[in-house]
Amino acid sequence: MGDFNHPDICWRDNTAGHKQSRRFLECIDDNFLLQVIKEPMRRGAMLDLVLTNKERLVGNVKLKGSLGCSDHEMVEFKILRAVRRTHGKLTTLDFRRADFGLFRDLLGRMPWDKALEGRVAQDSWLVFEDHLL
Template sequence: MGNKQEELEATVLLESYDLVAITETWWAESHDWSAAINGYKLFRRDRQGRRGGGVALYIKKWIECEELSLKNSHESVESLWVRIGDQGNKGNLVVYYRPPDQGEPIDEAFSLQLQDALCSQALVLLGDFNHPNICWKTRTVSCRQSRRLLECIEDNFLSQVIDSPTRGDAILDLLVTNELIDDVKIGGSLGCSDHTLVEFTVLRDMGQAKSKIRTLNFRKANFQLFKELVHREITLRDKGAEQSWQIFKDAFHRVQELLIPRCKKSGNKGKRQAWMS
């Protein structure tokens, strides 16, 4: 991504994507300062020990999300698993890069990770799988490793929705999901990349991060007792205006903390319109 980072940032901000998945980032620790994009959280997994590879996810900051730690994690599997929250439901978003020369043991390790992720009802799995010998129209394969991936997708009632070539004449970049997907667009590229861009829409509402701000709940206040306690604590005889105001304010705040409960602050969604005469 080194020579494409500025173009990536400009494209992401211009299109205002909610989620952006990238494979073959070729990032290392030296890219920490340049990889961030304003308004987005960045999740990344860099290849260790040798150049190339790597995956990353940019997710808008208002979306509730967290990186998953899988019990079947494997250091050689280049995958990134993030849980997305919405309206009380959870879904897993996965970006995966499979090198062309990846062996069967690592393929199997990824399959075990996928089984863990399927404990969640919703799954969106995307990335460069490098299985050019799968014909997705006829669901036929010509090698054992590719057949294992196809069986895993079908056995878990998942769908692969990319039906046009993403590199040359081959479908290497896949979108595997059990979600409703719409408006899939394949075309264009980033910089001089020989892989095409894939755009799509997930038909579900993304939930905003839960607010940790707590506010006073006046609906549950006991105002009669409130008035009595404030009156009992205030003595303003022979006090000047400034001192009287300070005494009243301090007493008011003490009683407020004692009698008015707090609740989580809600957003504007679902808020009733203000009454007007």
Template sequence: MRDTVVGVYYRPPDQDGEPDETFYRQLKVASQSQALVLMGDFSHPDICWEAYRARHVQSRRFLQCIDDNFLTQVVEEATRTGVLLDLVLTNKEGLVEDMKVGGSLGCSDHEKTQFRIMGSMCKTTSRIATLGFRRANFGLLRNC
């Protein structure tokens, strides 16, 4: 199966400044991978995903980071009291399928998010040939 980077992230609601910027730098590196799935509670309740807008500066910076790294957010339903807080970000179309939101685990006030990470099985065969120099006739090369 192809290499897929899977990450989980929790952002406290009152976080801003340097911790956010550190995360954005790490996300830039992770988004360079062939296939990335990043899920978690990103705590940006003011983002309107339909209009792709946000009221707060931190949330607008988050949207800019998603755009800069060519990521797609795939959760479409509210995950906590009518707000979309729990996100699944990916850098490859079709990598995440069968998204389902509903139910909870234990006493959590967040809805459970289920999905499948798709991959393709591929067997690679090396076509690199190793030359056998022990059997070479170097005398023929010298005569040229």
């Protein structure tokens, strides 16, 4: 979260007018990040961003007006976290017991070049996530 100062970015179309802003968008795509604020804040621009790597991790985003004499909006949001419980007990994953060889083998069976051909980063991530889960 923060003030990224790229007023020329159109988040709806994922486009930008300046080279530095286009590089910023590429960085966001390359790291599979999503920008979750939907409303412009200052003079129609979204400068303060909330970036996440999981689609349903951040929710209830609200703009709360400026604090004091700042020209930035306060952003309130919740980090959503599902807790898995089995018979009343909290379950956690034990990665020490994972079979990463099998994991690598299963992922290696997918023809990724064909499955991801012509897709933008976000769509590619959704295909990968679907296959993974």
